Amino acid sequence: MTVLWMIAGAIAMVAVLLVLVRLITGPTLIDRLIASDVLLTTLILVVGAEMVISGHTRNIPLMVVLAATAILASVAVARFVTRANASPLTPDAEEGSDGR
Amino acid sequence: MTAVEQRARVTLRQQLPLLLALVILWMLLWGSITPLTIVTGVVVALGVTRAFYLPPVELSGRFNLFWFIVFVGRVLGEMAVASFQVALLAIGPRSRHESALVKVDLHTRSDFILTGTALAVSLVPGSIVVEVDRASTVLYVHTLSVHSPAQVEKARAHVLSLERSLLRAWGSREEWEAVRS
Amino acid sequence: MVGEEQWNSILDIAAASLLIVAALLTLAAAIGLLRFPDPLSRLHAATKPQILGLLLVVVAIALSARSATVLLLLIPVVVFQLLTAPISAHMVGRAGYRNGDFEPSALLVDELAADVDAARGSELPGGSWEDEVDGGSSNPRGAGS
Numbered sequence: 094m095t096v097l098w099m100i101a102g103a104i105a106m107v108a109v110l111l112v113l114v115r116l117i118t119g120p121t122l123i124d125r126l127i128a129s130d131v132l133l134t135t136l137i138l139v140v141g142a143e144m145v146i147s148g149h150t151r152n153i154p155l156m157v158v159l160a161a162t163a164i165l166a167s168v169a170v171a172r173f174v175t176r177a178n179a180s181p182l183t184p185d186a187e188e189g190s191d192g193r
Numbered sequence: 194m195t196a197v198e199q200r201a202r203v204t205l206r207q208q209l210p211l212l213l214a215l216v217i218l219w220m221l222l223w224g225s226i227t228p229l230t231i232v233t234g235v236v237v238a239l240g241v242t243r244a245f246y247l248p249p250v251e252l253s254g255r256f257n258l259f260w261f262i263v264f265v266g267r268v269l270g271e272m273a274v275a276s277f278q279v280a281l282l283a284i285g286p287r288s289r290h291e292s293a294l295v296k297v298d299l300h301t302r303s304d305f306i307l308t309g310t311a312l313a314v315s316l317v318p319g320s321i322v323v324e325v326d327r328a329s330t331v332l333y334v335h336t337l338s339v340h341s342p343a344q345v346e347k348a349r350a351h352v353l354s355l356e357r358s359l360l361r362a363w364g365s366r367e368e369w370e371a372v373r374s
Numbered sequence: 375m376v377g378e379e380q381w382n383s384i385l386d387i388a389a390a391s392l393l394i395v396a397a398l399l400t401l402a403a404a405i406g407l408l409r410f411p412d413p414l415s416r417l418h419a420a421t422k423p424q425i426l427g428l429l430l431v432v433v434a435i436a437l438s439a440r441s442a443t444v445l446l447l448l449i450p451v452v453v454f455q456l457l458t459a460p461i462s463a464h465m466v467g468r469a470g471y472r473n474g475d476f477e478p479s480a481l482l483v484d485e486l487a488a489d490v491d492a493a494r495g496s497e498l499p500g501g502s503w504e505d506e507v508d509g510g511s512s513n514p515r516g517a518g519s
Contacts, residue, residue: 094383097390104397111404115416123413123470127420130462131407134424135400137451141431142393145438153435153447157222160428160454167462171469224447269429276426280399283406283419292415294471296485315460318422321414321467322460324486333486335467337418345483 098146105142109135126170133163212238255369260362267358268313275318282338293339294323297352299330300372306364307332310356317355320348385437392434396427412476414467421463428455 109132116128137159140152212235219234220226301307307330311322314334324333336348360369406419432452436445470476471486478484 094386094390097387097394101390101393101397104394104401108397108401108404111401111408115404115407121413121470121473121475123466123473123475124416126466127413127417128407130466131400131403131420131424134421134428138396138400138424138427138431141428141435142396145389145393145431145434148438150435150439150441150444150447153444153451156448156451157454160451161458163455164458164462168465171462171465174469175472218450218453221446221450224443272422273426276399276423279406279419280402280423283402283409291480291482293482294484294486296489311464312457312460315463316422316425316456319418321417322464323414323467323471325464333489335414335418335471337415339482342483 101142105135105139122170122174126167126174130163130167133159133166137163208242212242215241255364255366257362260358264313264358264362268316268355271317279318279337291340292335292337293345293348295334295336295339295345295348295352297332297334297349299332299353299356301330301356301360301364301368303330303365303368306356306359306368309359309363310352313355313359314352320352385440389434389437392430392437396430396434399423399427399430412480413470414476415480417463417467417470421459425455425459428452 112128112131112135116125116132119125137156140156140159144150144152215238216231216234219237220230223230299307299310301310304327307325307327311325311332314320314332315322319337321335322332323335325331326333332352334348334352336345339345339348357372360372364372400423403420403423407416410416410419429452432448435448
């Protein structure tokens with residue numbers, strides 16, 4: 094049993110290291126955004142896997158919160174990226190309608 | 194005055210499915226079905242829908258539970274199969290990774306079906322909705338691993354068949370009759 | 375008594391196997407993230423196998439805890455992921471396309487570009503975002519580096 098768990102852990106660790114490579118090398122902001130998204134989902138998976146291995150269910154609220162808020166960073170950065178490139182052509186029109 | 198009142202009542206009625214879903218979600222989050230969670234759930238649901246106002250979603254008024262379960266099962270099944278396909282593509286020998294941006298003109302005119310189809314398409318790995326034209330209900334779908342015009346048509350047909358499954362479960366009667374043949 | 379113990383160990387091994395499959399899916403996502411040529415393809419590799427992995431982990435938790443209440447508590451996790459993952463994938467994909475963060479040569483057909491050109495030619499009211507696409511493609515990659 095322990096062997097199976099260690100295999101799963103080792104695979105996940107290699108995966109995280111590979112994602113970190115993409116996160117560091119980029120080259121674009123979108124790449125880093127995708128990589129950090131994968132990292133966050135992997136974190137949720139690892140939190141869940143830890144509960145299976147240790148045989149408790151105390152971290153379920155943590156999983157719920159992570160799953161519900163994972164979208165925020167992606168959407169915020171995606172909007173920022175789109176807006177940053179749109180702003181030179183549409184100076185103030187869009188910013189004003191957002192109420193900022 | 195009466196016009197305002199009537200509008201408010203209509204939106205409350207239209208929001209009922211959303212409110213119900215929020216209350217159920219609230220009870221699931223607490224993990225218990227007690228009078229306290231039901232009452233606080235209703236209060237929180239009303240507060241949330243008042244504070245974060247969304248335009249009312251026009252439901253079609255027709256809902257077939259059996260075909261909806263078929264639809265959900267189909268999406269989950271395709272998701273499982275296609276997840277492994279994308280995984281194999283990732284670890285397989287390096288080939289030319291060609292993809293395509295396919296324009297799919299949906300049959301429906303309903304925002305709700307458009308959203309549902311876009312969700313289903315995005316959940317199946319290998320396709321992402323890149324752009325949506327809401328006015329004419331057109332999805333622009335980025336599809337992985339497309340090497341021939343025939344496969345482009347296949348990707349388009351796949352999106353349309355997902356839409357058809359959803360229409361069968363949740364579309365208005367006219368739209369379902371229109372795609373039935 | 376022996377039967378119950380065997381049953382328990384079967385469930386435990388099933389849960390552990392599910393964890394391994396989930397880990398393998400994550401690994402495949404990571405490899406795809408490294409090997410696919412352009413950001414739009416990487417988005418495919420990254421986001422979706424993870425949802426299946428999450429589903430498997432949720433089933434594994436329910437198997438090892440053997441309780442219906444735990445499964446109910448886990449439903450919001452799955453629902454949140456199923457609802458939000460397509461949205462974030464769409465937002466990221468749209469931003470990537472508008473920024474021109476993809477290799478046009480890797481696209482067999484690009485029916486969106488044709489429509490953007492058509493919208494630019496005729497002054498359609500729905501074509502207000504063509505400026506953003508234009509602004510995106512004139513701004514080279516690496517906005518954040």
